Amino acid sequence: MAWRRWIAAGAAACALATALTGCGPAAAGVDGRLADDWAALPEAKVFTPGAEVCHENTYERTGRATAYRPVDCELAHYGETVYVGQLTGPAAELATPPEPDDASVAPAFAECDERATAFTGRQWRDGRLTLELTLPSSAAWQGGARWYRCELNELTTVTDDADWVQRKGSLRGSLPTGLLLGCFAETGKNGSVDSMPEIDCAKSHNAEYVGTFMAAATRKYPSTDADWNYFHDNCRKVMADFIGVAKSATSKYGVISWPYSRATWAAGDRGVRCYLWLETKKMTGSAKGSKGKGIPS
Incomplete structure (x- = not known):
């Protein structure tokens, strides 16, 4: 009787266990517990775009x-x-x-x-x-x-109202010649540029891109003459290297210093494009490496 009660009790226990986890001899590699065999859900991945x-x-x-x-x-x-x-x-x-x-x-x-x-x-x-x-x-x-x-x-231009340009080919490694800044026909008054469309350097023009300098991160967007003097002084250094003369020799020419915009400046853009400016005078050909020859003063 005792033996039968043990079997009955064991069978009942096994029946209950079967409902929960299974009973009887465990197969090889199976521990009889289901709850710990579910693989953990993968962590949610945040979308990150690709480069290049x-x-x-x-x-x-x-x-x-x-x-x-x-x-x-x-x-x-x-x-x-x-x-x-x-x-x-x-x-x-x-x-x-x-x-x-x-x-x-x-x-x-x-x-x-x-x-x-x-x-x-x-x-x-x-x-x-x-x-x-x-x-x-x-x-x-x-x-x-x-x-x-x-x-x-x-862009269609970096000196006037611009639009996006659709293109083919990567910019990796080089900039196409047709994309490089060259000469311009500037119009304006009282020290401000009204319009500055690009023009073939072989044609008569009064301005030319000479390079870029990076202003100090702490430098504020220019608003006073003293502010602009810092920009013009640095652009004259760039101009001197472009023309192939001492910086002091650039004092006979005008200069245009162009931080892109107040908004981009606020966001950390400290690049300033620099231009040789002849005001009302004109020239043909590029001033690059000319050592001043052919540039009206």
């Missing part, structure tokens, strides 16, 4: 995963992503994504600036290009996305 790809649409300040369709750079496209980085510091701690022209993204723009110059093999501002940041959407930001894309975009 091109985009069929014009520049967008916000990059959404649902609209992300990069194309081969040999196909018709607008912008080109030269680098993808991760925001850190105060920018990464914001409750919502910053705007591309917010001061908090200045370190990111500085990184993009260096990467873009390395990507093209020369100062990217030597071309009709603009460098922009694309940032995550609000939904992606809440999900942990902190990436930023560095986007090089070709």
